[in-house]
Amino acid sequence: MTQTNRGSLAFETMDLRLLNVLQSHAAPAASTNGFEIHTCQRSVAVLYGFEALGAARTQFPADGALEQFEGAAAYAFLLRICCGLESKLVAETEIFGQIKQAWRNFSSGACGGSRLAQQLSPWMQHLFRDAKEIRAQYLGSLGSASYGSQVRRLLGDDAAAGPTLLIGAGQLAQAIAPWLTGSELWLSNRTAARARELATELGKRSPERPVRVLDGIEGELAAWRGAHQIVICVPPDVDSDRLRMAAWRERTGSGGRIIHLGAGAEGAASWKDLPELVSLGALFGMLQAHSDVRRRQIERARAACREKALLRGLGANASHPHSWEDLAAFNVA
Numbered sequence: 582m583t584q585t586n587r588g589s590l591a592f593e594t595m596d597l598r599l600l601n602v603l604q605s606h607a608a609p610a611a612s613t614n615g616f617e618i619h620t621c622q623r624s625v626a627v628l629y630g631f632e633a634l635g636a637a638r639t640q641f642p643a644d645g646a647l648e649q650f651e652g653a654a655a656y657a658f659l660l661r662i663c664c665g666l667e668s669k670l671v672a673e674t675e676i677f678g679q680i681k682q683a684w685r686n687f688s689s690g691a692c693g694g695s696r697l698a699q700q701l702s703p704w705m706q707h708l709f710r711d712a713k714e715i716r717a718q719y720l721g722s723l724g725s726a727s728y729g730s731q732v733r734r735l736l737g738d739d740a741a742a743g744p745t746l747l748i749g750a751g752q753l754a755q756a757i758a759p760w761l762t763g764s765e766l767w768l769s770n771r772t773a774a775r776a777r778e779l780a781t782e783l784g785k786r787s788p789e790r791p792v793r794v795l796d797g798i799e800g801e802l803a804a805w806r807g808a809h810q811i812v813i814c815v816p817p818d819v820d821s822d823r824l825r826m827a828a829w830r831e832r833t834g835s836g837g838r839i840i841h842l843g844a845g846a847e848g849a850a851s852w853k854d855l856p857e858l859v860s861l862g863a864l865f866g867m868l869q870a871h872s873d874v875r876r877r878q879i880e881r882a883r884a885a886c887r888e889k890a891l892l893r894g895l896g897a898n899a900s901h902p903h904s905w906e907d908l909a910a911f912n913v914a
């Protein structure tokens with residue numbers, strides 16, 4: 582069968598073999614004409630059929646370690662992403678919301694009526710359903726593994742010791758802000774209007790909670806001198822970071838923490854002299870100290886992703902084994 586024939590046949594029959602996923606650590610130079618998901622760890626393009634695959638591949642930079650998944654392997658990979666099993670913070674929950682949002686944007690935006698949106702739509706619905714099921718069955722009892730819950734855990738009782746300054750109002754800051762309870766929350770963001778939007782959202786959830794939006798870099802620096810703990814959810818910036826560190830050193834109180842989630846190993850280097858700093862890398866390191874139970878549960882969830890993908894390959898609506906032969910045929914443990 583030619584690839585073109587396979588493409589049109591698939592549209593009618595929902596053939597999982599035609600699902601293709603490209604993954605790179607670097608963003609594509611231009612549109613891949615696929616459904617794209619961009620996170621801080623990867624860029625993913627989801628395509629259906631083989632016609633557009635070659636052109637999509639060329640959009641990714643050669644040094645981005647491009648990976649390609651096909652058919653059931655592509656579905657299993659997407660499931661693992663949705664379940665947080667491909668995240669550095671394993672089993673984190675925020676990624677699921679990010680993917681759902683990306684799909685909403687794609688399927689209701691300019692690409693909404695496209696053939697690709699129609700072809701992918703049933704698979705995305707299956708994907709979200711399967712991910713929810715796997716999370717509930719295997720990962721629910723792991724304890725919350727969101728960035729917010731980890732930050733909260735890190736701050737511990739200190740969270741109530743004085744004001745918390747949150748820098749940023751993007752996806753990460755929005756996910757973390759609801760966890761920063763226990764003391765007054767100060768919000769600062771390059772675009773103050775976004776910080777105000779976040780404050781309004783937080784106010785709707787907990788009207789009694791004290792939240793203050795700071796104005797400009799001067800307002801932020803004054804807060805560095807007065808906050809007890811600081812959570813940074815923006816990328817490193819050499820000039821602003823120098824001012825921030827100087828302001829932190831000028832504060833009158835002691836103790837507290839700076840949790841810098843915008844900085845990986847390189848970005849955190851300039852902060853290394855501050856003993857109160859916890860970088861994103863350090864946070865991942867702490868989480869790698871998984872208990873055996875946690876590791877086993879994660880392994881089971883990974884196996885469930887494989888199994889779901891194989892069953893979906895048997896028929897789009899199959900999500901449970903039909904018979905022992907089905908499992909035997911696919912050698913699912």
Ligand SMILES: NC(=O)c1ccc[n+]([C@@H]2O[C@H](COP(=O)([O-])OP(=O)(O)OC[C@H]3O[C@@H](n4cnc5c(N)ncnc54)[C@H](OP(=O)(O)O)[C@@H]3O)[C@@H](O)[C@H]2O)c1
Nearest residue numbers: 621749750751752753754770771772775814815816842843
């Ligand atoms: N999302 C995650 O799950 C996740 C996980 C781990 C680490 N991170 C890291 O956390 C940081 C924020 O990620 P995000 O997902 O929240 O991104 P996002 O939704 O795009 O938001 C970016 C945030 O950073 C601010 N920002 C961007 N460039 C800036 C600059 N040059 N100077 C000052 N502020 C700047 C933005 O301010 P404006 O509103 O003014 O644009 C916004 O508050 C990134 O460094 C990312 O790598 C994210």
